[in-house]
Amino acid sequence: MKKSNIFNKLYIFYRDGFSNMTVGKTLWLIVIIKLFIMFAILKVFFFPNLLNSTYDTKEEKSEHVRHELINKAK
Amino acid sequence: MELLDVTLVNWSRAQFALTAMYHWIFVPLTLGVGIIMAIMETIYYKTGDEKWKTATKFWMTIFGINFAMGVATGIILEFQFGTNWSNYSWFVGDIFGAPLAIEGIFAFFMEATFISIMFFGWKKVSKRFHMISTWLVMVGATLSALWILVANAWMQYPIGMEFNPDTVRNEMVDFWAILLSPIAINKFFHTVLSGWVLGGLFVVGVSSWFLLKRRDVDFALKSIKVGAIFGLVSTLLIIWTGDGSAYHVSQKQPMKLAVMEGLYEGSEQANLIALGVLNPAKKSYNDTINPFLFKLDVPIPGLLSFLGYRDFNAFVPGIKDIVDGGYKSPEGIAMSFAEKQTRGKKAIQALSDYRTAKVNNDTINASLYKAELVDNYSHFGYGYLEKPEDLIPNVPLVFYSFHIMVMLGMYFLAIFALVLFLLYRKKIENSRLVLWVALLSIPLGYIAGQVGWIVAEVGRQPWAIQDILPVQAAISSISADSVKLTFFLFLFLFTALLFAEIRIMVKQIKKGPEAE
Missing domain, CATH: 1.20.1630 (Formate dehydrogenase/DMSO reductase fold)
Known part of the structure; x- marks a missing residue:
């Protein structure tokens, strides 16, 4: 009973907070668009984690970097 | 390439x-x-x-x-x-x-x-x-x-x-x-x-x-x-x-400090520059061209020495000194770029040799190469630099x-x-x-x-x-x-x-x- 009361209070707190926002609504819209562009477009299509997407094991990754570090010095 | x-x-x-x-x-x-x-x-x-x-x-x-x-x-x-x-x-x-x-x-x-x-x-x-x-x-x-x-x-x-x-x-x-x-x-x-x-x-x-x-x-x-x-x-x-x-x-x-002050030749009792205009004709760290067209020092002699080393008479190395080495630094006598480069190349080679030794189960050589890598690791990156200018x-x-x-x-x-x-x-x-x-x-x-x-x-x-x-x-x-x-x-x-x-x-x- 007490737990649901806390959750209810929290729900009302955030509901009232969000609904009473003025400039905040515009800001949230910008934040959501920005996060969508970053994570759903840039991260997915332009910024793969090169080592994670190419190699499965830690040994393979360290071998790749070792190879890179040694060859770049030649 | x-x-x-x-x-x-x-x-x-x-x-x-x-x-x-x-x-x-x-x-x-x-x-x-x-x-x-x-x-x-x-x-x-x-x-x-x-x-x-x-x-x-x-x-x-x-x-x-x-x-x-x-x-x-x-x-x-x-x-x-x-x-x-x-x-x-x-x-x-x-x-x-x-x-x-x-x-x-x-x-x-x-x-x-x-x-x-x-x-x-x-x-x-x-x-x-x-x-x-x-x-x-x-x-x-x-x-x-x-x-x-x-x-x-x-x-x-x-x-x-x-x-x-x-x-x-x-x-x-x-x-x-x-x-x-x-x-x-x-x-x-x-x-x-x-x-x-x-x-x-x-x-x-x-x-x-x-x-x-x-x-x-x-x-x-x-x-x-x-x-x-x-x-x-x-x-x-x-x-x-x-x-x-x-x-x-x-x-x-020290290289960052030298560049911040446009200091090519180090000196004791080095002054801090208040204002300055760099000379675009200066193309190399070791030519004899004056690095400044104009400069005005803060009128406190040795202020740069004091700020850097808490001593108005301390030696502040310039770009050329850092490349050539041989001056007294907080860690002892400074190594030259060439010495650091040699150590860097040794470290990279040791990394390569260590791997080969490990693959061949050659544990004795592996530990020797590892020791060489550890000895030279503090200059590992210098092995990638080709010439002193790369450091500036x-x-x-x-x-x-x-x-x-x-x-x-x-x-x-x-x-x-x-x-x-x-x-x-x-x-x-x-x-x-x-x-x-x-x-x-x-x-x-x-x-x-x-x-x-x-x-x-x-x-x-x-x-x-x-x-x-x-x-x-x-x-x-x-x-x-x-x-x-x-x-x-x-x-x-x-x-x-x-x-x-x-x-x-x-x-x-x-x-x-x-x-x-």
Whole structure:
């Protein structure tokens, strides 16, 4: 009973907070668009984690970097 | 192939610089205005004066706009680590990962939790709890800065780790050495204080606008007073931490100091340059051309020696000395570039030979190669440099950035002191020229922060990690065109965000405190 009361209070707190926002609504819209562009477009299509997407094991990754570090010095 | 590498290195660096610089447009104002709004709310809590509440809410809205625009812009830097700087990301291992993870888990969630109470809780929680929440938001924001700055300081002065040739990673062996490194502590305070100075300038500038318009005068006077006191104290403190930076740079990154001062030939009792114009005809570190067309020293003999080594007679090495070696440094007689390069090449060869020995189950030779790698590891990165010029950062960019930063620091001190003097004399409202100057000084706070980062980051080139990994070894072997494409994508995205921020913020400022 007490737990649901806390959750209810929290729900009302955030509901009232969000609904009473003025400039905040515009800001949230910008934040959501920005996060969508970053994570759903840039991260997915332009910024793969090169080592994670190419190699499965830690040994393979360290071998790749070792190879890179040694060859770049030649 | 070499040309392609240079192009890739430059575009990767340019992209990182672009995103870091845009990120640093948003962050310092959050740090500075945030503390000012918390101070105002504390005054409201103590006095119960509703006018302070109105002022707090106005600056809180400005804080919120800036926070929303800037939030997650730093994550893009992490995207780049995985794609453009994968060698670096793997090589630094958990040393970079741990502070960033702590930032994500602790500081960010702390901010996120209390920021909702700060914005939504005015009539829902007690005055005391609300004020504490506001301060906790700022503690969280500042701690976020701490962890990323600890990671950056480690790149400038790598300690507390051991290189593991089996995993090809630097592994953390002493967390506290990394966290409490003198470079990290000084960098944290210097950087956060730069945000506080900007916050002071911003509040003073915006309040000046209200006074010029003769609008909301009581609010503007309250705000300008808090902003100017806060700005003045922050500027004094940043001069102190700046002195600490100069000292640490002298000890750990002498090339950066030499470039900051355009010092080619070192000397004892070295003077600090107040103003100078570099000679574009100087093309090489070891030609005989005078590096300056004009220079004016600070009239305290040996000030640079004192700032760098706490001794007016100390020897400050120039670029040529650092390349040639042979001078007395804090670690003993300095090695030349050629000696360091030889050690670096030995270390890289030992890494290669160690691997071969391990594959062949040749444990005796493996341990010998490992010992050779450990012996020479402190100069590992020099093995990638071909010639002494590769060791020298861009002198004009760092020299002018450093002197612009210092001059702006002095200017901020003067403007805050002048505003406070006029406030004390009750003449600020009619000092329209000073109000205009204060308003127009807001962009200078941003410029000071940006040139400060140029000094810190361009000044340590070619290193991604000081002495251990240069940028050309740190980058991934990917297409330069793909980096170029994402550079322009970021340029577009961040510029759009910046324009949105300015537009929303100006509109909100024009509405004034009564809109709250």
